[in-house]
Amino acid sequence: QQEIKIGVIYPLSGAAASSGSEMKNALELAADIVNNGAKTVPNLPFSAGGGLPNLKGAKIKLVFADHQGNPQIGATETERLITQEKVVAIVGAYFSNVTATSSQVAEKYKIPYVNPESSSSTLTQRGFKWFFRTTAHDDLFVHNFFDFFKELEAKKGIKVKQLATFNENTLWGNETTKLETKLAAEKGYNLVKTIVYPAKSTQLTSEVQQLKSANPQVVMQSSYLGDAIMSMKTYKELGFSPEMILANNAGFTDTEFRRTLGKDADYVITREVWSPDLAKNNPLIKQVNDLYNSKYKADFTGNSSRTFTGLMTLVDAINRAASTEPEAIRKALVETNIPANKLIMPWKGIKFDEHGQNVLGSGILVQIIDGKYNTVWPFDLATKDVVWPMPKWDQRK
Amino acid sequence: MLQVRNLRVSYDGVLALSKVDIDVEKGKIVALVGGNGNGKSTTLRAIAGLNAADAGQIVFDGKPLDKTPACKRVGLGLSLVPEGRRIFARLTVERNLQLGAYTRKDENEVAESIDTMYSLFPILKERRYQLAGTMSGGEQQMLAIGRGLMAKPKMLLLDEPSWGIAPKFVTKVLDTIQLINQQGMSILLVEQNLHKALAIAHHGYVIQTGRIVMQGTGQDLLNNEDVKKAYLGV
Amino acid sequence: MSLEIIIQTLASGILIGLIYALVAIGLTLIFGVMDIVNFSHGEFLMFGMYSSFWMYSLFALDPMFTLPLTALFLFALGTLLYKLIIKKITNAPMLSQIFTTFGLMMLFRGLAQFFWKPDFRTVDHSIVSGAVQVFGIQVGMPQVTAGVGAILVTMGIYLFLTKTRAGAALEATAADKEAAQLMGIDSQKMFAMAWGIGAACAGVAGALLSTFFPIFPEVGANFILIAFVVVNLGGFGSVIGALFAGIIVGVIEVMGGFLIGPQYKLALVLGLFLAVLMFRPQGLMGKQ
Amino acid sequence: MSLLRVESVSKRFGGITANQDVSFEVGAGKIVGLIGPNGAGKTTMFNCIAGYAPPTTGEIWMNDIKVSGMSPEQCARAGIGRTFQVARTFTSMTALENVMVGAFLINKNVGDARQSAARLLSFVNLGQFRDKPAGSMTISEQRRLAVARALAVKPRLLLMDEVMAGLNPTEVRETVDVVLKIREEGISCLIVEHVLEGIMPIADAIVVLDYGKKIAEGSPEQVSRDPKVIAAYLGDE
Amino acid sequence: MNIQDKTVISAHELLAPDSHGNSSVKYILLALCVLAALLVPVVVKDPSHQNLAILILMAAQLGVAWNIVGGYAGQVSLGHVAFYGLGAYTSTLLLTQWGFNAWVAMLCGGILSAAISLIIGWSCFRLNGHYFGMATIAVAEIIQIIFTNWEYAGAAVGLTLPMDQQGWGSMIFTDKAPYYYIALGLLLLTLAVNYWIEHSYLGYYFRAIKDEPDAARSLGINLSRYKQIAFAVSSFFTAIGGSLYAQKELYIDPGSVLHTGLSIKMALVSILGGVGTLLGPVIGAGVLTFIEEGTRALFGGSGRGTDLVIYAALIVVIAVYYPTGVMGWIKQFFARRKAVKAQKEQDVQEAKREAA
Ligand SMILES: Nc1ncnc2c1ncn2[C@@H]1O[C@H](COP(=O)(O)OP(=O)(O)OP(=O)(O)O)[C@@H](O)[C@H]1O
Numbered sequence A: 001q002q003e004i005k006i007g008v009i010y011p012l013s014g015a016a017a018s019s020g021s022e023m024k025n026a027l028e029l030a031a032d033i034v035n036n037g038a039k040t041v042p043n044l045p046f047s048a049g050g051g052l053p054n055l056k057g058a059k060i061k062l063v064f065a066d067h068q069g070n071p072q073i074g075a076t077e078t079e080r081l082i083t084q085e086k087v088v089a090i091v092g093a094y095f096s097n098v099t100a101t102s103s104q105v106a107e108k109y110k111i112p113y114v115n116p117e118s119s120s121s122t123l124t125q126r127g128f129k130w131f132f133r134t135t136a137h138d139d140l141f142v143h144n145f146f147d148f149f150k151e152l153e154a155k156k157g158i159k160v161k162q163l164a165t166f167n168e169n170t171l172w173g174n175e176t177t178k179l180e181t182k183l184a185a186e187k188g189y190n191l192v193k194t195i196v197y198p199a200k201s202t203q204l205t206s207e208v209q210q211l212k213s214a215n216p217q218v219v220m221q222s223s224y225l226g227d228a229i230m231s232m233k234t235y236k237e238l239g240f241s242p243e244m245i246l247a248n249n250a251g252f253t254d255t256e257f258r259r260t261l262g263k264d265a266d267y268v269i270t271r272e273v274w275s276p277d278l279a280k281n282n283p284l285i286k287q288v289n290d291l292y293n294s295k296y297k298a299d300f301t302g303n304s305s306r307t308f309t310g311l312m313t314l315v316d317a318i319n320r321a322a323s324t325e326p327e328a329i330r331k332a333l334v335e336t337n338i339p340a341n342k343l344i345m346p347w348k349g350i351k352f353d354e355h356g357q358n359v360l361g362s363g364i365l366v367q368i369i370d371g372k373y374n375t376v377w378p379f380d381l382a383t384k385d386v387v388w389p390m391p392k393w394d395q396r397k
Numbered sequence B: 001m002l003q004v005r006n007l008r009v010s011y012d013g014v015l016a017l018s019k020v021d022i023d024v025e026k027g028k029i030v031a032l033v034g035g036n037g038n039g040k041s042t043t044l045r046a047i048a049g050l051n052a053a054d055a056g057q058i059v060f061d062g063k064p065l066d067k068t069p070a071c072k073r074v075g076l077g078l079s080l081v082p083e084g085r086r087i088f089a090r091l092t093v094e095r096n097l098q099l100g101a102y103t104r105k106d107e108n109e110v111a112e113s114i115d116t117m118y119s120l121f122p123i124l125k126e127r128r129y130q131l132a133g134t135m136s137g138g139e140q141q142m143l144a145i146g147r148g149l150m151a152k153p154k155m156l157l158l159d160e161p162s163w164g165i166a167p168k169f170v171t172k173v174l175d176t177i178q179l180i181n182q183q184g185m186s187i188l189l190v191e192q193n194l195h196k197a198l199a200i201a202h203h204g205y206v207i208q209t210g211r212i213v214m215q216g217t218g219q220d221l222l223n224n225e226d227v228k229k230a231y232l233g234v
Numbered sequence C: 001m002s003l004e005i006i007i008q009t010l011a012s013g014i015l016i017g018l019i020y021a022l023v024a025i026g027l028t029l030i031f032g033v034m035d036i037v038n039f040s041h042g043e044f045l046m047f048g049m050y051s052s053f054w055m056y057s058l059f060a061l062d063p064m065f066t067l068p069l070t071a072l073f074l075f076a077l078g079t080l081l082y083k084l085i086i087k088k089i090t091n092a093p094m095l096s097q098i099f100t101t102f103g104l105m106m107l108f109r110g111l112a113q114f115f116w117k118p119d120f121r122t123v124d125h126s127i128v129s130g131a132v133q134v135f136g137i138q139v140g141m142p143q144v145t146a147g148v149g150a151i152l153v154t155m156g157i158y159l160f161l162t163k164t165r166a167g168a169a170l171e172a173t174a175a176d177k178e179a180a181q182l183m184g185i186d187s188q189k190m191f192a193m194a195w196g197i198g199a200a201c202a203g204v205a206g207a208l209l210s211t212f213f214p215i216f217p218e219v220g221a222n223f224i225l226i227a228f229v230v231v232n233l234g235g236f237g238s239v240i241g242a243l244f245a246g247i248i249v250g251v252i253e254v255m256g257g258f259l260i261g262p263q264y265k266l267a268l269v270l271g272l273f274l275a276v277l278m279f280r281p282q283g284l285m286g287k288q
Numbered sequence D: 001m002s003l004l005r006v007e008s009v010s011k012r013f014g015g016i017t018a019n020q021d022v023s024f025e026v027g028a029g030k031i032v033g034l035i036g037p038n039g040a041g042k043t044t045m046f047n048c049i050a051g052y053a054p055p056t057t058g059e060i061w062m063n064d065i066k067v068s069g070m071s072p073e074q075c076a077r078a079g080i081g082r083t084f085q086v087a088r089t090f091t092s093m094t095a096l097e098n099v100m101v102g103a104f105l106i107n108k109n110v111g112d113a114r115q116s117a118a119r120l121l122s123f124v125n126l127g128q129f130r131d132k133p134a135g136s137m138t139i140s141e142q143r144r145l146a147v148a149r150a151l152a153v154k155p156r157l158l159l160m161d162e163v164m165a166g167l168n169p170t171e172v173r174e175t176v177d178v179v180l181k182i183r184e185e186g187i188s189c190l191i192v193e194h195v196l197e198g199i200m201p202i203a204d205a206i207v208v209l210d211y212g213k214k215i216a217e218g219s220p221e222q223v224s225r226d227p228k229v230i231a232a233y234l235g236d237e
Numbered sequence E: 001m002n003i004q005d006k007t008v009i010s011a012h013e014l015l016a017p018d019s020h021g022n023s024s025v026k027y028i029l030l031a032l033c034v035l036a037a038l039l040v041p042v043v044v045k046d047p048s049h050q051n052l053a054i055l056i057l058m059a060a061q062l063g064v065a066w067n068i069v070g071g072y073a074g075q076v077s078l079g080h081v082a083f084y085g086l087g088a089y090t091s092t093l094l095l096t097q098w099g100f101n102a103w104v105a106m107l108c109g110g111i112l113s114a115a116i117s118l119i120i121g122w123s124c125f126r127l128n129g130h131y132f133g134m135a136t137i138a139v140a141e142i143i144q145i146i147f148t149n150w151e152y153a154g155a156a157v158g159l160t161l162p163m164d165q166q167g168w169g170s171m172i173f174t175d176k177a178p179y180y181y182i183a184l185g186l187l188l189l190t191l192a193v194n195y196w197i198e199h200s201y202l203g204y205y206f207r208a209i210k211d212e213p214d215a216a217r218s219l220g221i222n223l224s225r226y227k228q229i230a231f232a233v234s235s236f237f238t239a240i241g242g243s244l245y246a247q248k249e250l251y252i253d254p255g256s257v258l259h260t261g262l263s264i265k266m267a268l269v270s271i272l273g274g275v276g277t278l279l280g281p282v283i284g285a286g287v288l289t290f291i292e293e294g295t296r297a298l299f300g301g302s303g304r305g306t307d308l309v310i311y312a313a314l315i316v317v318i319a320v321y322y323p324t325g326v327m328g329w330i331k332q333f334f335a336r337r338k339a340v341k342a343q344k345e346q347d348v349q350e351a352k353r354e355a356a
C-alpha cells in the first residue's frame, strides 16, 4: 500500500515551540482522521478513513522538521525534506520569514507548498507558482478592523475617531503598522500615536506612558504572549483605560493569556480566525474540536484550526490529482474549490487566485467576556453583543 | 620536622626533579642552593603542595602529606613565601597581611602580629591602605615575607626572599630570618645570595638538574671548592 | 512631559533597574572570583522562576514564602554545576570557558523545554499583587517588593564580601588562586561558593520576578544582555557598581523609551554603555 | 655627548611622589647604574623614559628628540629598548619567536628576523633554548630572553630592570659579560640593580635615588663612599 | 585578567616537519585535499548533501575569518555578526536597488565593513578582555536595532533577492554546485590570506599582542594599528561571507543575518577546531555542522527540543574535555607520545648512571 509523504516544517523548539507543538497536534489529528477515520465527524471530507480513495487508499505520512524560528534552517530543512525524505508536498512554516525562505526552496524544486497560517501579505506577491496560502493575510485582517469601526458607527452608533497603534517590531508588526497607518489616513481616522516596540522587552512602561499621554480611543495592538500579558498588566498598573483594546491575534488569543490575567483580560477584542462558539452556525466545528479536545485536552486555536485546514486542503488536492506527481498536485491545488460547510473555519470556502492566495478566507473579531472568547463581529456571526467601551480599571470590581 | 624522600616532579611530562631527599630538623635553618632552573622552586612548591609529586614522600611533623591539599598544609604549620611574590595586587597591604593569618582564629593575636610586621617592615605600615600591586618590587617582596610570617607556621619555606631587595635591607631580612628561627621556627631557604645564606644556615643542600648532588653544613659548603667554582664565582 | 509622568517613569525605571542589578550581581560575583563570564546566568534566573512556579502550582505555596527555598535550591544548583563542570575549565582558555557556559545556556533552555514544555506559565495569584499609590503615582506591588528584595540582597552580599572572613577569602581567591591556597584558603570551596551565591542571587531575582513576569524556558534571554551591560557598566566584579548600573540602565531604558521611541530604547542603553566605556574602560566602579 | 638627558623629572601617583626633580644623563656607549632603596622610584623612572608613564613634570630627551610624552612604541622607535621587572615574555611563543618579534621592527622579512634572532639568543647564552616555549623557562631565563628581545629592536639605549636578581654569583658574572658585550656593540645601558657585585665593577657612572630624589651621582667609587648613600642604601658593612 | 590562551599552538608548529613527516608530503596532502574538495559536487549529487557541504564551507570560512582577530590577535570579538549583516545588506541593496554586479556588490560590502570595523576598533580597542567582548556585542546589537527600523533596508520585513535573475553576474543559481565552488573559493582565499598573515611578521605581531601587550609596545609595536589590521581583514572576509549567505538564501532579515547567536557560532567554530590555528576552524566547522544537522535530522521532529539538548550537551562535553579543540587534542597526543619516549630514555640513562 502506498504511503504519501508530506513534509511539515514548524518551530518545534525555541521561542515559538509552544505554538509549534499545538500545530503539530492539529496536523497529527488531521492525518489520523484521513488514515484511520473518525465516525463522529461524518461531514468532514475523508472522515471515512482508509486513506485517499482516488489513490487506492494510500495513507499519508507526515515527516516533521524543526526550523527553530530560523529562516536559514527553514530553507535547509525544506531542502532535506524534499531531497532526502522525498516528500510530495510541504506544509509550513508559521513564521512569515521562515515561510519566505522555505517556500523559495520548494518553488525551486517545483514542489507544492501549502501555507496555512503565515499572515504576511508579501508572501503571495512574489509570483510563485507552487505556493498556496489558505488563510487570509494581514492586509485583509487590518481591513477587517476598519470595517468593524464603520459598522460599529452605522449599526451601533459608536463613533471611533482617535486611534493608536502598538505593534511589536518584527516583520508582522511592521507590516501591520504600515497598513494601519495607510488605512487610517485613507478612511479619515486620526492616528494619534504609532508605537513599534522591541519584542521580548523586560518592561513596557515607557510604551504605555506614551500611549497614555496620547490618549487614544482605541489601541490596535500586535503582541506575542509574553508582551501581551505584560502590556495588560502595565495598562492596569498605570491606569491606562482606552475605550477599547483591539488586538491583532497572537498573544491575545493564547489560552494562557486569559488564565494569567483572569478578570483583567476581559473586554479585550481580538482579531481571530476561529472560535469554538462558531459551532452555533457550523456543527462541524464542534465535532472536530471535540475530537481534538479528547485527544489533546485543549481546544483548537486560530493557529491549530488553520493548520488543520491547510493539511486537509492539501489532502483534498492530492486526492483529486489521484497522483503523487508534484505537477498534478499543483494543478489540483489551483483548481481547489472547497465549500464553506466542509470547513471548520468561518470562511466562505477555499479557492485560490493566480497568486495562490485563498480569496474566500476572512477574519472574525472575538471579545473576552467572563474569561471566554465570544464572536462579536461580523455581526451576523456574533454570539454576543459587543461591550463598548471597556470599563475603566478602577471601575471594575 | 620535614623529611622529603625520593621526590620526583615533572611539568607536562618533562622531569624537573628526580630523587630529591631533604631533611629539615626542628628549629634549624636549611639552605637549598643551585643554579638557575635546577629545581629549587619546584622542590619548595612540591613541599607546599602546589605541584603534585609523581613519586616520593613528604613527611611533615610525623605526618605524611601526599593526600593533603596545599590549603590544608598551611593549617598544619607549613607556609611558603613563593617565588615572584604573588601578593594580592588588588587588595590593600593590610588586607594582604590579614589574609596571611587566614588559618588563625584569634583576632587579637592576629592584630598583634600585624603590628609586629609593621615594626619589622616600617614601609608596610606607611602604605597599609595602598593597593599592594602599586608598591615597588622590593616593597612587594617585604609584604610577601610578612604575609608568610603571619601564618605563624612551624616551618617556613622561603623562595629567594632577598630578590629585588636593597643591599641594606637584605642584611635585615636575613637577620630577621635568623631571629624568627631562634624563636623556634624551622626554615627551608632557597637563596641566591649564597654567602649570606650559607652563613646563617645550619645545613645546606646543593641541587643540580633536579637532583641533590651535595650536602653539608653551611660552612662546609662555603669552603667547598666545587661550590666556590660553580656558584660563588671564585 | 508632565511632572507626574517624570516621577512615574523614574519610579518604574528604578524598580526594574533593581531587578537588573540583582541578576547582574550574581554574574559579577562569579566573574569577579573566577574570571569566567557565565552565559548561562539567565537560565539560573529561569530556574528560579520555575522553582517558584512549581511550588506555587503543585503545593499552592506563594513565591514569597518559598523564596528562601528557591535561593537554597539555586545555591545547590550553582555549587553542583561548579563541581561537575566548571571546575574542569577553571584553567582553560577564556574562549573555551565562553564556549562551555554558552553550551550550558542552550542545554538548560533545552532541558526546561523538554521537561516543562515551551508554554508560558504564570503565578496568577500571589500575596504581593495589585498596586500601591505613592506620591500620587501608581506602582505595582510586585515590583516594589522585588525592588526592596533586590536592595536587601545586594546589601547583604556587599557586607558579606567586605566584612566577613569568607568574603576576604573569596577576594583573595579571585586575585590569585595559588597564592590564596598558600594562605590556607581552599580555593575549590571558594569557587563553589561563588557559583552558589551567584546562582542564588539569580534565583532570588527569579522568585521575585515570578509574581509579575511570565515564565518560559527562554525567559533568560530577555534579561541576559541587559545583565551583561549592567555588569560591564558597573565594572566587572563590583557589586555596588552593579547596583548603581542596574538603576541607571533601568531609568535610561524607561525614560529613553518614552522620549525617543521604544524601538530604540535598547540601542540607547547600549550606546550609553559604549560611551561610558570610552571614558572609563573599566566601568563605573571597576578596578583597573 | 650625552645620549639620554633626563631633565628635572617628577612623577606623582595621587599623593605619592615616586620621582621628584630628577636630572641625569647617559652618555653614548656608557653603562649607567640607577640604584636606590626599595620604592625609591627606579622602576618609575624607567617607565617615564620608556613612555609607559609620562612624567608629571620635566622633560626627557633622546639625542635631539623629546621622548617624554611619547608612547612606548614611539620611544622604542626612537631607540629606547627595555626589559621589565617582571619578565613579560610572550609565553605562547618559543624563545626564538620572542626575539623575532623584536627583530621585525628593523626588518619585516621573516627569514632575516629568524637569523638575527638566533644570533641574539646565542649572544645572551640562550642558544640551546631556541625552540623552547618561553612559558616553560625559569624566571631568570625569561629575563635574559627579554634582554635579547629588547636588543633585537637595535636600541641605542637599553633599560634593564633587575636582570641580575635571583642569580647566584657565577650567573651574575655571566650576565655582566653579556652587558659588557652589549656596550661593545655601542649600545648605552641604564641598569637598575640591587646586586651591586654586578653593577659596581662595570658602571661608568652611578645615579642614586632615595624617596624619589637624586641623592648622589658619580663614579662607583665616589658613590659607594658617599655617606648619604651608605646611610640610605648600602648599609654599613 | 587572564585572557591569554596559554595552550594555544601555532599551525606552523603543528605542520612543522618534525612533527608531521616532511614538508613535501604535507604539500601533496594539501593538494589532494583541495582536489577532493573540488570533486565533491561531481560525486555528491544529492542537493541536500551538497547543501550540507556548502554550509560547512561557509561556516569554515567565517571561522577562519573570525580566527584572524579572535584567535591570532586574541581580541575576542563576540559581535562579528555585525559585519556579516553589513556585508549581506550592502551587497543585497546594491544588487537590488542599484543594479550592481553581484561580485562588485560583494566587494563593496567587504570594504564597507572593513571601514566600519576601523571605527569600532578605534573606540573599542582600549578595552581589555571581557570588556572588549561585551562592547562588540553591544555594537552588533545596535546595528541590529538600526536595521530592524530602517525602512530603506526593509526594516524588520527584510529584503528578497530576485530569484529570476539567475547567472554568474547576479550570483544567483538554481543549482547548488556554483554556490559550492564559490564558497570553496572563498574559503581557500581566506585561508590563503590567513596563511600569509601567519607566516609574515603580522602573525608574530598578533600573537605578541595577544600574549603581552605591554611588552609588545616596548618593541615598537603600535597596538591599535595592528589590532585594526586584524579586525579589518577579519571583518572584510566576514562581510563577504554574509554576502554569500544572502546570494544563497535569497532572503535576509535582521533575525537571520544580524542574530547574536551567529557571532558566537563563528567563535565556536574556531574554538572547536583550535583557536589560532590555520585549519582549526575548518575542522571545527565540519564537526559543528555535522553535530548540528545530525541532531536536527535525527531528533528535530520530536517537538520537545531534544535536538537542542543533545547538541548543547555535546558542546559542553567538547568544551570541557577538549578545551584546545581538535588541533590541540592532536598536538597533545603527539606531545604525550614524545614525552613518554623522552621519559623512557631518561630512565634508561639514569639506570646507566646508577650502574656506573
Ligand atoms: N610552569 C612550568 N612549566 C614547564 N616547565 C617548568 C615550569 N616551571 C619550571 N619549569 C622547568 O622546571 C625546571 C626547574 O625549575 P625551577 O623553577 O624549580 O628552578 P629554580 O631552581 O627555582 O630556578 P631559578 O633560580 O631560576 O628560580 C626548569 O628547567 C624549568 O624550565
Ligand SMILES: Nc1ncnc2c1ncn2[C@@H]1O[C@H](COP(=O)(O)OP(=O)(O)OP(=O)(O)O)[C@@H](O)[C@H]1O
Binding pocket: B134, B135, B136, B137, B138, B139, B164, D013, D016, D017, D018, D036, D037, D038, D039, D040, D041, D042, D043, D044, D045
Ligand atoms: N601606580 C602607582 N600608584 C601608586 N603608587 C605607585 C604606583 N607605582 C609606583 N608607586 C609607588 O612609587 C614608589 C616608587 O616605586 P618604584 O616601583 O619606582 O620603586 P623602585 O625604585 O623600582 O623600587 P624597587 O627597587 O623595590 O623595585 C613606590 O613607593 C610605589 O609604591
Ligand SMILES: [Mg+2]
Binding pocket: B040, B041, B042, B083
Ligand atoms: Mg626558582
Ligand SMILES: [Mg+2]
Binding pocket: B136, B137, B138, D042, D043, D044, D085
Ligand atoms: Mg623596581
